[in-house]
Every structure is written in structure tokens, then in C-alpha cells.
Amino acid sequence: MPLSGRVSDLGPFDLLLSVARLGSVGAAARAHGISQPSASARLSGLERRLGIALLQRSSRGSRLTPEGALVADWARAAVEAAAALDTGLVSLRRSGGDRLPVAASLTVAEYLVPRWLALLRSAAPDTSVLLTAGNSDDVAAAVLAGDAQLGFVEGPDLPGGLQARTVARDVLTVVVAPGHPWARRRSGITAHELAATPLVAREPGSGTRRHLEQALARQAGACPLPPLLELSSTTAIKAAVREGVAPAVLSSLAVGDETSSGALVRVPVTDLDLSRSLRLVHLAGRPLTGPARALASIAGRRGPGPLPRGG
Structure with missing residues (x-):
């Protein structure tokens, strides 16, 4: 058609x-x-x-x-x-050159991978990168199936057969519209208040959503309510939060511009650690070579410490 x-x-x-x-x-x-x-x-x-x-x-x-x-x-x-x-x-x-299939979770694909690929282009100008973006489950499946030579995930769990290493740190952040009651809570909210509030969230299989659920269960013994609204992109979630639909929990990489401008307000959670690792994954027992090894080196160049907002 x-x-x-x-x-x-x-x-x-x-x-x-x-x-x-x-x-x-x-x-x-x-x-x-x-x-x-x-x-x-x-x-x-x-x-x-x-x-x-x-x-x-x-x-x-x-x-x-x-x-x-x-x-x-x-x-x-x-x-x-x-x-x-x-x-x-x-x-x-192109005549010759290498083709490098890469998969990345949405946060990493949007806010970190572009800088890494620009550096890779300088180091290996004949390499063509085929980038696929999805949630962390999609990335793991692509690497296991051989559709991607390496991947970048933000989820806390990985299936067997993959080898992983941390390339960056991130912190999840609760954000609300300026008119939301939580925006005036200078002392923040508790983990149980967060768990008892339906959120705007990503779909099942999202690393961000899974990390939040596990952090609430592990640190506070709390099970979050089902989301009020599920959306498949960070952009759509931020728009829904700005319109006052509900709070959301997103990567700090994704909300820096909005919180700086006042379009969204960060809300601290007093008793919940929402820091996480962003990891590179590839098939276990199969060392990376060529452009894949070069990209892995570039991604890990800053070490596991925090990265500046937006890249």
C-alpha cells in the first residue's frame, strides 16, 4: 500500500x-x-x-x-x-570500509551516542554505523541475535550470554509540571509517596521503568501502582508531564534543559537512591575487534563517573 x-x-x-x-x-x-x-x-x-x-x-x-x-x-x-x-x-x-551494527536504549541513543559516533568518525572515517534504538530488552535481544555487534543498555538486568561493562553513570529524576503540588515540596517526597502515585511511564521492557521498580522494591519494600499513561518516547513523556497529566521518572540526561528553563521541576526523593549504571554489552566470550572495539573505547573514555548533561 x-x-x-x-x-x-x-x-x-x-x-x-x-x-x-x-x-x-x-x-x-x-x-x-x-x-x-x-x-x-x-x-x-x-x-x-x-x-x-x-x-x-x-x-x-x-x-x-x-x-x-x-x-x-x-x-x-x-x-x-x-x-x-x-x-x-x-x-x-562505498568501496570497502566496515559496517558496524549498534543497538542502544533510547536515553543512551539520544543523549550520548551522537557524541561517541562523531569521535568514531574521526578515528575510523570508513566505518558505517547502523544504529537501532529501542528499550533495553530490545537491545539485549538484538545483540544476542547477532543483529548488533554491541549495544548500550540502561536496564539493571541482562539475559545470559552477554558480557557487560559500565561506561557511564546516570541518576533518575522525578519531574513534575510547575503547577503540581510536589513542585512546592522543598523537602521532597518519600519513596512510598512515589510508589503510591500513578506516573507517566515508558513501556514494559524499558530500563528506566525496571530500574525504578526494583529500587522501590529493594530500598523501600514498595510496589508502584500501574502507570497512568504509557508512552514509548521520552519526548512524549516530557510533554505529558508539562501538560500536568502526572509526574514521571526520567534520566537526568533527558530533563536538564526543561528543569533549567523551569518547564519542569525536579522533585527530590528523600529515602531512595535512583543512581544507575549505563552499560555496554556484547556477546560473552567474543572480544570486540576493529570499529566495535574503537567505539567501546570511546564510550568508556570518561570512565564510570558522571557525565555532563546532554552528553
């Missing part, structure tokens, strides 16, 4: 995802190498094509409407698939 005209051009959707990630049309325009008026025109054209208001524009910048967050969530997989297709086509045109 041929694609409809609404979705046949993925470029504007890619631009919309950049607005969601960077927080403004101007920043997205710079990331795409186009002018701000051109970016605004493309986004306005997308809104006309879909018949939906995707952005709420103000003097302080642009943010996604609830409908825009859903569109961005749906479009992400298609844009990533198109990017993978383009990368594959480019690699087929």
Missing part, C-alpha cells in the same frame, strides 16, 4: 523531533543547517498538511502541543528507520 501524502515526506517530522528535543524552532533550524524562517515554514506546512496544531508558539519559544507530542512519538520510529535506510544506502555505495 503506497504511503499517503501526509507522511511521504519525513523531513518535516524529523524537524519536529528536533524542536521537541532542543526546545525551540531556532535551535532545531541550526541543527538542520537551515534558517529559522525556513524551519518555521516547513513546520507550518506540516501542520496544514495534517490539519493539526503541532506547536504552541510564544515569545519564550515553541513547545509541542499534546497532539504534537503524540505525532512526534509516532513519527520517531519512522524517522529512525528512514535514517537507518539512508545510512545503509550510503554504505552500499
Whole structure:
């Protein structure tokens, strides 16, 4: 079945995802190498094509409407698939060189892997990286199946057959909209209050969700209530929290811009340690070689200490 005209051009959707990630049309325009008026025109054209208001524009910048967050969530997989297709086509045109399939959980793929790949390109310019993003379970399955030579996960558990090592540290953060009652709780909340509150959360299989559930069970003996809303991307979760749907627990890497601007408020949990390790995984008993070894070295270059926000 041929694609409809609404979705046949993925470029504007890619631009919309950049607005969601960077927080403004101007920043997205710079990331795409186009002018701000051109970016605004493309986004306005997308809104006309879909018949939906995707952005709420103000003097302080642009943010996604609830409908825009859903569109961005749906479009992400298609844009990533198109990017993978383009990368594959480019690699087929090259004479020689190496192809490196990599899988990464969404947080790592969005906030850490781009920097690592830029460094790898300098070290191994003939290497074509085929990056697949998913939740931690998806990444582990891809490496075990041989679809990825190495992967990056944020989940606390791994199936047998994989070897892992820590490449970065992260801290999960409770975030709420500025108008939420927790935003005024300077002393924070307890683990039991968090467990008793339905959240906006990722889908089952997400490393972030599993780490939170295990931390609550291990440290507080608490079982969290089922999520109020499940979404498959961090961008959509942040949009739902900003609209006041419910609190969420997300990577500190993912919410730095929003908490700095005041769009979201961090809420401390007084009796819960939400720090975690981000790990590189590959098949046990099969040492990494070539570009895979180079990427592993780059990812671990800063050691296991905390990384700066956004990279």
C-alpha cells in the first residue's frame, strides 16, 4: 500500500523531533543547517498538511502541543528507520570500509551516542554505523541475535550470554509540571509517596521503568501502582508531564534543559537512591575487534563517573 501524502515526506517530522528535543524552532533550524524562517515554514506546512496544531508558539519559544507530542512519538520510529535506510544506502555505495551494527536504549541513543559516533568518525572515517534504538530488552535481544555487534543498555538486568561493562553513570529524576503540588515540596517526597502515585511511564521492557521498580522494591519494600499513561518516547513523556497529566521518572540526561528553563521541576526523593549504571554489552566470550572495539573505547573514555548533561 503506497504511503499517503501526509507522511511521504519525513523531513518535516524529523524537524519536529528536533524542536521537541532542543526546545525551540531556532535551535532545531541550526541543527538542520537551515534558517529559522525556513524551519518555521516547513513546520507550518506540516501542520496544514495534517490539519493539526503541532506547536504552541510564544515569545519564550515553541513547545509541542499534546497532539504534537503524540505525532512526534509516532513519527520517531519512522524517522529512525528512514535514517537507518539512508545510512545503509550510503554504505552500499562505498568501496570497502566496515559496517558496524549498534543497538542502544533510547536515553543512551539520544543523549550520548551522537557524541561517541562523531569521535568514531574521526578515528575510523570508513566505518558505517547502523544504529537501532529501542528499550533495553530490545537491545539485549538484538545483540544476542547477532543483529548488533554491541549495544548500550540502561536496564539493571541482562539475559545470559552477554558480557557487560559500565561506561557511564546516570541518576533518575522525578519531574513534575510547575503547577503540581510536589513542585512546592522543598523537602521532597518519600519513596512510598512515589510508589503510591500513578506516573507517566515508558513501556514494559524499558530500563528506566525496571530500574525504578526494583529500587522501590529493594530500598523501600514498595510496589508502584500501574502507570497512568504509557508512552514509548521520552519526548512524549516530557510533554505529558508539562501538560500536568502526572509526574514521571526520567534520566537526568533527558530533563536538564526543561528543569533549567523551569518547564519542569525536579522533585527530590528523600529515602531512595535512583543512581544507575549505563552499560555496554556484547556477546560473552567474543572480544570486540576493529570499529566495535574503537567505539567501546570511546564510550568508556570518561570512565564510570558522571557525565555532563546532554552528553
